[in-house]
Amino acid sequence: MTKKQRADEIVRRLWAEYPVAECQLNYSAPHELLIATRLSAQCTDKRVNMVTPALFERYKSVDDFAAADAHDVEKYVKSCGLYKTKAADIVNMCISLRDNFGGRVPDTMEELTSLSGVGRKTANLILGDIFGKPAVVADTHVIRITGLLGLCDSKDPYKVEIQLKKLLNPEISNDFCHRIVLHGRTVCVARSPKCDKCCLRDVCKAGK
Numbered sequence: 001m002t003k004k005q006r007a008d009e010i011v012r013r014l015w016a017e018y019p020v021a022e023c024q025l026n027y028s029a030p031h032e033l034l035i036a037t038r039l040s041a042q043c044t045d046k047r048v049n050m051v052t053p054a055l056f057e058r059y060k061s062v063d064d065f066a067a068a069d070a071h072d073v074e075k076y077v078k079s080c081g082l083y084k085t086k087a088a089d090i091v092n093m094c095i096s097l098r099d100n101f102g103g104r105v106p107d108t109m110e111e112l113t114s115l116s117g118v119g120r121k122t123a124n125l126i127l128g129d130i131f132g133k134p135a136v137v138a139d140t141h142v143i144r145i146t147g148l149l150g151l152c153d154s155k156d157p158y159k160v161e162i163q164l165k166k167l168l169n170p171e172i173s174n175d176f177c178h179r180i181v182l183h184g185r186t187v188c189v190a191r192s193p194k195c196d197k198c199c200l201r202d203v204c205k206a207g208k
Helices: 003-017 030-039 045-058 062-066 070-080 083-100 120-129 140-149 157-167 170-186
Strands: none
Touching: 003 157, 003 170, 030 045, 030 062, 030 083, 030 120, 045 070, 062 083, 070 083, 120 157, 120 170, 140 157, 140 170, 157 170
């Protein structure tokens, strides 16, 4: 079985195991997903989802965030860790959205990564989930599990992104990443993987 054939088989099995592939962060507008993703750095989605309801109730629009005092935003996001940097990034990214993009979230990698605190991982999530474009979100789950599966041989997010783009059909790449995350949280848990319950065990380099 070639690496491409193994990737296709992994995609098929994950699709069967996790029919619903979607982001675990709660949001109701594009800028809210952008902000929630920034907050999720070195923080769990569960914690972010506990924080964002009050945050988004207080600041309802891009303009509200752009006009906010970062010190006030800190009070809402403190439990997410690195809160001073994250609060400043949120305000600055929304100032840029307001002043440079007419209040809208842009739909290109170049424009998204021009925003404060936005790297390729966040940009890819926005491109895939908001705009339905081909995207590979190389987060910690994706990097770790695709390495175990033998699909990628790097821990560098950009290299993993490029390697997966060569293996995955563009139209399913974003959903593949969501399914890998779900698998990492329920079965292929970093500290205690449940290999005996894994639907990928016989096509996994580490599982063998």
